[in-house]
Amino acid sequence: MLRIDIISAVPELLTSSFGIGKHKQIDDYQYGGGAGMVMMCEPLDNCISSLKSERDYEAVIYMTPDGLTFNQKLANRFSLLQNIMIICGHYKGIDQRIRDMHVTHEISIGDYVLSGGELAAAVVVDAVGRLIPGVLNDETSALTDSFQDNLLAPPVYTRPAVYKGMEVPQVLLSGNEAKIDEWRYQQSLDRTKSLRPDLLEE
Numbered sequence: 001m002l003r004i005d006i007i008s009a010v011p012e013l014l015t016s017s018f019g020i021g022k023h024k025q026i027d028d029y030q031y032g033g034g035a036g037m038v039m040m041c042e043p044l045d046n047c048i049s050s051l052k053s054e055r056d057y058e059a060v061i062y063m064t065p066d067g068l069t070f071n072q073k074l075a076n077r078f079s080l081l082q083n084i085m086i087i088c089g090h091y092k093g094i095d096q097r098i099r100d101m102h103v104t105h106e107i108s109i110g111d112y113v114l115s116g117g118e119l120a121a122a123v124v125v126d127a128v129g130r131l132i133p134g135v136l137n138d139e140t141s142a143l144t145d146s147f148q149d150n151l152l153a154p155p156v157y158t159r160p161a162v163y164k165g166m167e168v169p170q171v172l173l174s175g176n177e178a179k180i181d182e183w184r185y186q187q188s189l190d191r192t193k194s195l196r197p198d199l200l201e202e
Contacts, residue, residue, distance in 0.1 A: 001082075002081060002083075002084065002132055003083050003084070004086060005051055006086045006118075006121055006125075007047055007088065008118050008121070009026060009027070009090035010118055018042075018047045020040065020042055020043055025040070025043075026039060026043045027040060030092060036092030037091040038091060038092050038093060038094065039089065039093070039094040040096050041098060046086070048085070048098070048102050051085060056083060057184075057187075058082060058083060059081055059085070060085045060086045060103050060169070062089065062117075063086060063107055063121050063124070064106050064107070066106070067108040069108050069110070070109050071141045073147075074107070075124070078097050078124070086121045088117030089117045101148045106121075113171070124201060141188075149188075151188040151191070151192045152192045152196060152199070154187035155191075161173060169183065
């Protein structure tokens with residue numbers, strides 16, 4: 001079973017257990033001047049090293065706007081691992097030496113900046129977690145989601161078959177699985193060509 005450990009400045013664990021000095025400091029001004037505080041080397045290194053002493057991590061992820069954009073392929077890959085650590089930046093980020101020493105993957109969830117990496121980490125945890133067998137009631141559901149085959153998901157319908165004059169496509173009511181699969185694939189292809197043609201270029 002996959003285990004994900006998150007290191008963040010928001011919970012008190014990092015501050016209370018690994019903060020420096022009487023005031024349990026975990027951030028400081030950056031060398032060279034400039035606005036914003038930086039998460040310090042020593043508290044982060046001690047926290048990461050403590051966790052690493054308990055288990056081996058196949059991935060140590062740092063959530064950062066300048067990282068590789070997170071996508072379904074990465075979620076699939078991470079879901080196959082046993083132990084993942086996610087480091088959430090805060091303030092102006094973390095000391096570069098922590099990135100050099102410990103981080104194996106630098107991940108972004110988009111071209112914008114958040115106050116901290118916690119929300120971004122939650123996105124990764126949710127996207128990866130739902131791929132773990134047993135998390136979803138129907139394990140095949142995740143395999144037909146958007147982006148699994150570089151295609152957007154087809155439209156879906158439920159009861160009633162007619163609502164305010166709008167009918168469910170007849171093929172979905174036919175019971176013919178082969179034709180339904182063909183229809184869904186064509187719908188996915190058409191939607192992707194229209195809305196996200198870039199996915200077809202990958």
